[in-house]
Each structure stands twice: as structure tokens, then as C-alpha cells.
Amino acid sequence: MKKIKLTRGAYTIVGDADYEKINKFKWFYTGKYAVRWKRLSKDMRKMWYMQWDIVGNPPKGFETDHINGNKIDNRRNNLRIVTHSQNQINRKMPQNNTSGFKGVCWDKIKQKWRADIKLNYKRIFLGNFKNKSEAARAYNKMAEKLYGKLAYLNATGSPQEY
Helix, strand or coil, rough: EHHHHHHHHHHHEECCCHHHHHHCCCCCCCCCCCCCCEECCCCCCEEEHHHHHHHHHCCCCCCEEECCCCCCCCHHHHHHEEEEEHEEEECCCCCCCCCCCCCCECCCCCCCCEEEEEEECCEEEEEEEEEHHHHHHHHHHHHHHHHHHHHHCCCCCCCCCC
8 A cells, every 4th residue: 555645735545556557647636536637638638536547437327436435545445336326325424413323313203213224215214213223233234235245334334333
């Protein structure tokens, strides 16, 4: 693993095998991604993402997913080509989440913790629970069943200890 300097004082990491190829360009930090300008013709250029130099520009209808959620961790084992829907499965917990667990919220009417998960843009109710840990376990169990290795489970990508 090697570091490559970006603008704005940021760094990205890449695998040893990709370092020479990637480090010959000037890379910019957008606040989210490592990018460079790629010349398409004498008068045209395009913003080019670092991950495309590593795993290739995804075909139409696909995008590059950073498995650990860190958009400037461009090691080959952290990148995969997925559909947009699959990429959304791997989203981190929203910042406005108050339970501390993905898919878990407080049901004011029932006065219990509620667990839900989405599949094909439809919300699936998993149940109401006395405590949020039980609700989080229900979410994790269903996420593993529905999404397999694409699932972003509560905690750091594996079932959380309670």
C-alpha cells in the first residue's frame, strides 16, 4: 500500500501494483474523490476518477463501489463494479440517524424500536423490539440474507457485537 498526494493537503492510498501507473498523474481532491483531467481530444477533456484507472471505467448502468465507504481508499481490494442499486445497499448510516444503527428507528406510537430494510425500493417491516440492539440484530440478519456480501451491516461491515 502506498500514499499519493492530492490537492487540499489530502492523500489517497493505492496498492503497490498500481502505484507507478497512478502516481504519474497530477491528482485533485474534490472533497470526496481523487480525480484528474483526461484529455479526449485537442479541445476536450474530462474529469477522470482514480478508481477508473485501477478497475476500469464501468460500463453504462454500472458504477464503482468503495467497499469500506472511504472514497479515497483506491486499493484494488476495496473497489468493485456494481449497479447503482447494489451501491445503495452499501451506503453508510445517514448522519441524522438517532438510534446509532442502520435500519433502526424509534416508533413513537408503539413506543418501541422499529427495524426496516429496503429491497427494490420497497420498505420491508422487520418488527418492533424492546431495545435497539434487538432491532439492529434483526436488520443485520435480513441484510445478510437479502444482500449477502454487498450488505453494509451495523457497525463496521460485519455483525455488531451486543
